[in-house]
Amino acid sequence: MIKIVISFLFILSSMHATSLKVAVSANVRFAFDEIIQKYHEKNSIKIIPIIASSGKLTAQIEHGAPFDLFLSANMKYPNYLYEKKLAISKPKIYAYGTLVLWGLNTKVEPSLENLKNKNIKKIAIPNPKIAPYGVEAIKVLEKHGLKNKLQSKIVFGDSVSQTNQYIYSRAADIGITAKSVVLSPKMSNIGKYIELDHKDYSPIKQGVVILKYGKTNNTKASQNFYDFLFSNDAKIIFKKYGYLIP
DSSP: OHHHHHHHHHHHHHHSOSEEEEEEEGGGHHHHHHHHHHHHTTOOOEEEEEEEOHHHHHHHHHTTOOOSEEEOSSSHHHHHHHHTTSBSSOOEEEEEEOEEEEEOOTTSOOOSGGGGSTTOOOEEEEOTTTOHHHHHHHHHHHHTTOHHHHTTTEEEESSHHHHHHHHHTTSSSEEEEEHHHHTSTTTTTSSEEEEOOGGGSOOEEEEEEEBHHHHHHOHHHHHHHHHHTTSHHHHHHHHHTTOBOO
16 A cells, blocks of 8 residues: 555656756757747746757766756757667657857958958867767868868867857867857857858757656656647747748
8 A cells, every 4th residue: 555655656656747957959949939038938837958968968867867858959869868778769859050160350351261361270179079069060070171280270179068158268269069159149240151051961850858767756847848848839939040940
């Protein structure tokens, strides 16, 4: 009888969560702030974002971080978590990310050709070892035969966020980052950017999963927020920040 009562209370608590911890890839942070605001218009569940590179978040989840959902910058990491039985289903694409070349150096117009300009001494890029946007940034440079020529200028950020900090603080003269950043209210009209040709890199398929922790501890709330990410309200916000919608 005691076991039945405990089981019932556990199920009840999992259905009536008051908050969710959501692991969010750094490129999504600005759009996600607005998504949270929209979600809170009709839902009382508090959404707590944990922002980092997708690789770092995956490592944290693998080591037991109590996150309910994971919005990745690619499909690789959430697929890995699914294979490890740390996510309840295969990832679903919620958006396609796009790249821009962005800088605050007034002496140089942003262009791939101008990256060789002597006035550009540091070029910031997300670290391709842990940040999916960095993988695609390197592909762009390789496509244009620039990777080896610019090797001494490149500085890697641990995530899109750190890359943005390098650019914004002018620790780097220019950098390759997510389009969502330059369209955010905080960064719009700061510096200059160009959108990079989609043909120069693979579509950045960004996947989301409900994690095992979320399914076990916050079943109904996790599913509710997951579904919201594919609602028209969320799609409008993703589009506003430069994402392509599947």
